[in-house]
Amino acid sequence: MLQQETRDMDGHYEFVTVSDEATIAFRRYGTPGKPRLLLIHSLALDGSIWTDVISGLQGQAEILCIDCRGHGWSSRAPLSYAIERYADDAAEVLDKVGWDQVVVAGCSMGGCIAQAFAVRYPKRVSAMILIDTTAWYGEKAPQEWRARAQKARAEGLASMAAFQATRWFGDRFRAENPRKIQEMMEIFVRNDLDAYEATCIMLGDADLRSALSGFHFPVSVIVGEEDYATPIESARQLAKAIPGASLTILPGARHLTPIECSDVIAEAIAKMIEAAAH
Template sequence: MIKVKLSTGTTIAYEEAGSGHPIVLLHGYCGSHRYWDEAMPLLAAQGRVIAPDLRGHGASSASEGVYTMEQLADDLAALLDELKLSRVNLIGHSLGGYIALAFADKYPERLLALGLAHSTSFPDGEAAQANRLKAADTIRTKGIAAFVDDLIPKLFADSSRTDKPELLRKAKEIGYETSADGAVGCALGMRERPDRGYVLEKLDLPILLLAGQLDGVIPPEKRFPVSKINVTAITLEGVAHMGMMEDPQAFAGAIGTFLEQKRVKDSV
């Protein structure tokens, strides 16, 4: 685990493995770099993999207030500056996907490729916005553990809950490490994020949209918001919202194939 104080004022912890083409993995809400424990070694065969803990998550520092997606994208830009990385392949899971889109909107010149895993460019609807406020209230009144205990089972497929209870235990343990300020700040930040379909429309670099067949968080109609020649859309069978944990081989394989095809095209 490496920690670095960024120009944005926060301290970000991250893990890395492999060498070569930079691949940055952004975890989801109430997660950490540990979400990638199984997938990261597989992706390290493709390049230098960097997995940070987002502000307020894992071993990174927290602050009070709303964590906008733009602010979290600025954290990423500052981290890349510290690592002296001008351009990266960026893969974001769920909340990480929302941040990746904000980064693509603000810093498109710093991307080699963009991937959204179990995420969407659509904003929260009214019901989802109300649920963000409920989440923030639950965290403030009952604590992060109670919130995480309720959240995590909803992220996994029924078969995973039945046959792989150790995955849920691990995801909960990871979630407990999220600071209350971080969880509240991100809930409120996700609530106010805009529709970023236009970002996917205007980008001409390779884009991966990776969805879970059984995802109960991202419904089918929001998984593939654009269809263009530079967009690769893949559905992982038998997994829900946590493909990197439920089927890390298939998850990492889809990303690895996407990146390899991109490199082949670049070399032609």
């Protein structure tokens, strides 16, 4: 009997030139023929935030993990950074690899993009996991996100690294995982300032609330108990607005739970993959 192909769990980068000539980098993992999962990362990092989650899902899914435009190995500025463009990037990558429908999971910025993807391509979503995210950052968001971008440009991203580490990860996790924190901070400080600014503006302007009642597929909302970036109340409002959505609060965790609580996130995604199959 022929042995089923299993891709190297380290993955290798592939590239798609999308319709506005940007290049989008992505990696594939897992076993062909298994349920298909699209992973979308958070602001100023890249697809590597999902590394431990992917390991936790070994044998359960065929996984596609993208580097969003302006991030990682994908094209940087000058580009369009409208949230709809991010959603179209995901669709065009899926077209390239011949995937029609997926379970989609997004963390923080990736959760906003996942929602935009579901708005533009509802038939391509079989289930969705929204992690440490929101549909709207609030009335003051346009000014606050622009101020963050201006601070990065004026003072440099390195000046913000300690703040980001504390905002993203709980005290215990930072103390016990210095190498992982260093790895994420190195990715953060390598960001292109023009791309970072444009992405901040996109998030500040994003408002997906009006679309949430139209999501008619299984949805799981997950948030860290100590998430100051997208607090519990934001997650509650998000789950309340989506028909049938569940809400899970992770004790002691902060804003990047795919890194801080990878086993729990992998288990939650596995449950949604199962829900999508029924």
